[in-house]
Amino acid sequence: MRLSQKHLTLIVLAVLVALAPAFFPSNFYYRIGALIFVNGLAVTGLVVLIGFAGQISLGHAGFAGIGAYACALAPGYLGLHPGLAMLLGAVLSGGVAWLIGRPILRLKGYYLAVATLGFGILVSMVLANEAKITGGPDGREVAELGLRSALASIGIGLSNAQFWYAATGLSMLAGAWIALNLHDSPSGRALRALHDSEVAARTVGVDVARLKLSAFVISAVYASLSGSLLALMNRFITPDVAGFLHSIELVTMTVFGGVGSVPGAILGAATLTLLPQALTVLQQYENLILGLIMMLVMIFMREGLLPSIMRRLKGKG
Amino acid sequence: MTLLSVDGLGIDFGGLTAVNDVGFSVSPGEIVSVIGPNGAGKTTLFNMISGVYQPQRGKVILDGADVTGLAPNRLAERGLSRTFQNLQIFQRMSVLENAMTGCHLRERGPVLSDLLSLPSSRRRSAVTRARATELLERVGLARASEREASSLSYGALKRLEIARALALEPRILLLDEPAAGCNAVETEEIDHLIAEVAKSGVAILLVEHDMKMVMRISRHIVVLDRGEKIAEGAPAAVSRDPKVIEAYLGTQSVEAGDAVG
Numbered sequence A: 001m002r003l004s005q006k007h008l009t010l011i012v013l014a015v016l017v018a019l020a021p022a023f024f025p026s027n028f029y030y031r032i033g034a035l036i037f038v039n040g041l042a043v044t045g046l047v048v049l050i051g052f053a054g055q056i057s058l059g060h061a062g063f064a065g066i067g068a069y070a071c072a073l074a075p076g077y078l079g080l081h082p083g084l085a086m087l088l089g090a091v092l093s094g095g096v097a098w099l100i101g102r103p104i105l106r107l108k109g110y111y112l113a114v115a116t117l118g119f120g121i122l123v124s125m126v127l128a129n130e131a132k133i134t135g136g137p138d139g140r141e142v143a144e145l146g147l148r149s150a151l152a153s154i155g156i157g158l159s160n161a162q163f164w165y166a167a168t169g170l171s172m173l174a175g176a177w178i179a180l181n182l183h184d185s186p187s188g189r190a191l192r193a194l195h196d197s198e199v200a201a202r203t204v205g206v207d208v209a210r211l212k213l214s215a216f217v218i219s220a221v222y223a224s225l226s227g228s229l230l231a232l233m234n235r236f237i238t239p240d241v242a243g244f245l246h247s248i249e250l251v252t253m254t255v256f257g258g259v260g261s262v263p264g265a266i267l268g269a270a271t272l273t274l275l276p277q278a279l280t281v282l283q284q285y286e287n288l289i290l291g292l293i294m295m296l297v298m299i300f301m302r303e304g305l306l307p308s309i310m311r312r313l314k315g316k317g
Numbered sequence B: 001m002t003l004l005s006v007d008g009l010g011i012d013f014g015g016l017t018a019v020n021d022v023g024f025s026v027s028p029g030e031i032v033s034v035i036g037p038n039g040a041g042k043t044t045l046f047n048m049i050s051g052v053y054q055p056q057r058g059k060v061i062l063d064g065a066d067v068t069g070l071a072p073n074r075l076a077e078r079g080l081s082r083t084f085q086n087l088q089i090f091q092r093m094s095v096l097e098n099a100m101t102g103c104h105l106r107e108r109g110p111v112l113s114d115l116l117s118l119p120s121s122r123r124r125s126a127v128t129r130a131r132a133t134e135l136l137e138r139v140g141l142a143r144a145s146e147r148e149a150s151s152l153s154y155g156a157l158k159r160l161e162i163a164r165a166l167a168l169e170p171r172i173l174l175l176d177e178p179a180a181g182c183n184a185v186e187t188e189e190i191d192h193l194i195a196e197v198a199k200s201g202v203a204i205l206l207v208e209h210d211m212k213m214v215m216r217i218s219r220h221i222v223v224l225d226r227g228e229k230i231a232e233g234a235p236a237a238v239s240r241d242p243k244v245i246e247a248y249l250g251t252q253s254v255e256a257g258d259a260v261g
């Protein structure tokens, strides 16, 4: 039997994650890799929402904020293990997404964009203003996950950077697997159908409101887990994780890499996490060049990096 | 034995009465055509019956139940399926996936099992794939099944919509100009397909400008003009009706046989 597209994608991603460290000039790159994977997880959720279902959100960092602060607060206030706090954050984010998604997802296009934007701003305001609980704009320490020492006790000794590289890499791969499963499943087809024609999707029996809501909840859980991982990895978190800029960054990575494609969005996350690092040698021109590259890619590769490259390869091959 | 009946159906858009007081009925296995000049209100009538528009007046009765104003997906659950005059294809999906989406009601299941690709989810997809492949063969698109839908010709897309609509295994099928933009051979194929589907017991409501086709396959014809029903009856009687001929005057004669408009 031929290898399916899904398995091929997963194998390529897994090989890249596993082999990349062989080319790292220094240990610092484990951290860059982990940041890429944390972003990769969040953008995979956005592929489900924007790429599959065709619904925009400019407030998904709000869910990352819920996930991050669940890990920061639940161990202290509820005595939960940080791993369980991560789950609690995911459930909370899913629940909030379900509640606000019902009224919000009736909106379309820029109306939906503004409504989700409002949600993101709301979350970051609460996190910044409830200083007694959250530590306010100065941020807050996060408890140690404790998994690394558990691994060390069974003979798997990893440096902190290596551990987080592996943990976030595996999380991102699991996230990609789930999103790729969805893509080719009955629910995924229905989502992509309503993206292309809502009226036709309805007439074949798709419950459009319910499916949009599912996509919104799923993507919120992805963002939440990404925020949790970031908090646990950094052992420190500020309300910026829920901020407007982070929301925009995530959408930009998704669209830049290829909004309908899981590996595309991950490539987008990798490129836009790496580029600023690589461009620091340009000093004051860094942002100028970064902006220019983004504009040129979107002008000449309007489907995003990966889908455009694939199309060109196929066209020639 | 009536499957679908509409009674006194009407809707206005601003000051314009697009459809007014239209009524008729369709039985299983019967082909009823709705004809009329451009802008007569045929598509609007379909949109009201299929739940895309909310009727402002009148009733739609499906299998004895009042379904007026039900959402399209609810009507689909009750066995009503349709195609669109102005193509509503899922452009970014493959031809096969378009047909598979027509099986949504049969293949849908818990989202969680789809996310984890549980055996039940894969089984549902596999059944759908087989069924959609059969349907594509039936409309002559089997060889294009892996292509992106947007790459098909207009005539092929028309047939793809029919395949998708048939995938619901409907009890009543609404076809809005299925042969528009198709060449003579394609039109004949569609003609056969419709007759065959009707023979299997599906009630068919057809809007078509190709009068040859309408006269040949319809059991009953409803004529609309400016939103009102001006005549109805057997094809032979309708084509001789002076009111019908007058409605078409200035455009083309009903018996001329070619597409009007």
Ligand SMILES: Nc1ncnc2c1ncn2[C@@H]1O[C@H](COP(=O)(O)OP(=O)(O)OP(=O)(O)O)[C@@H](O)[C@H]1O
Pocket: B013, B016, B018, B036, B037, B038, B039, B040, B041, B042, B043, B044, B045, B085, B261
């Ligand atoms: N959504 C709408 N808003 C306003 N006017 C509409 C709308 N839909 C249809 N109309 C108007 O209602 C009238 C009937 O249109 P409809 O599309 O039903 O005609 P039709 O019989 O299908 O014509 P054709 O043969 O050209 O397809 C037209 O005057 C049209 O402009």
Ligand SMILES: [Mg+2]
Pocket: B042, B043, B044, B085
């Ligand atoms: Mg029409």
